[in-house]
Amino acid sequence: MAAEKIKAETRTEFGKGAARRIRRADKVPGVVYGHGNDPMHITLPGHDTWMALKHGGANALLELEIDGSKQLALTKQVQVDPIRRTLEHIDFVAVTKGEKVTVEVPVHLNGEAARGTLVVTGTSTITLEAEATHIPEYVEVSIEALEAGTQILASDLELPSGSELLLDPETLIVNITEQQSAEALEADLESAEAEAGIEREESDDAEGSGSSEGDDSSSE
Known part of the structure; x- marks a missing residue:
């Protein structure tokens, strides 16, 4: 899997208000963990990052260029708005070439x-x-x-x-x-219902099937 190259920036603003401002600018807040270093809080370009994640799949590998330095980062958790389907936040783990994960x-x-x-x-x-x-x-x-x-x-x-x-x-x-037939599936369902003590209610058609047209003659 080739690493997608993404330019990122360090960020110093935190909290919900700061995150909303970042997203309004079509950017995504994120954090990079690993290798014994303090977490690195970053901002990534929204569209480019979204395309990189779609291409890389669940374990997308990105080459982040952060303030002039490069860092390989493996995607670990992606938060997506369930309605708008936009990126909310991304957690990365810092990795190196040759490292096994x-x-x-x-x-x-x-x-x-x-x-x-x-x-x-x-x-x-x-x-x-x-x-x-x-x-x-x-x-x-x-x-x-x-x-x-x-x-x-x-x-x-x-x-x-x-x-x-x-x-x-x-x-x-x-x-x-x-592959089971419809009849076999119905038989299995009836057997399971019987074991569970569930009795099926007869349909209106079944209840009325025994009546005849002559039943009303006594009312005359």
């Missing part, structure tokens, strides 16, 4: 399993140790034409060179099962 990497499924099967994802992310400058954006798993009964475990994953799995090798990643 622990990250959560998403699993992407590729292809389609055999017909009549159901693909169940056991876990959507895995924990890896990788060099800070070579963190994979995702790990790809092929499920093409896999038959029911197939299971893919963490130990089956093909990891990028330099990455090490920090997860129980027996962890289930993908399980391919037979």
Whole structure:
């Protein structure tokens, strides 16, 4: 993963008021932790930072140029406004080239399993140790034409060179099962309801199905 270059500035104003002023100027407040140094509070350009995060994914690596000096920084936490979808704040961890870091990497499924099967994802992310400058954006798993009964475990994953799995090798990643019919699903639901002591109410149609047109004749 190549580091995106972003120019940043140190900031000395803090608090909600200062943060709002920063965001109104299309900038983003952030902080860089790590390597035994005091936290470095910075301001980043809003649009450029947003694009860098979209390109780099959950573990985006940025090369921050802060007041003339350069610092590699790994994205650790991103706060986004849930309504406006704008960046609110970013936490970074300072890293160096060659340094190994622990990250959560998403699993992407590729292809389609055999017909009549159901693909169940056991876990959507895995924990890896990788060099800070070579963190994979995702790990790809092929499920093409896999038959029911197939299971893919963490130990089956093909990891990028330099990455090490920090997860129980027996962890289930993908399980391919037979696809149930609507009738089988309904039967399972009825069985579960019966075990739980739940009685289904009869519909109005079912209640009225036993009545006949001649029932009203006695009223004449």
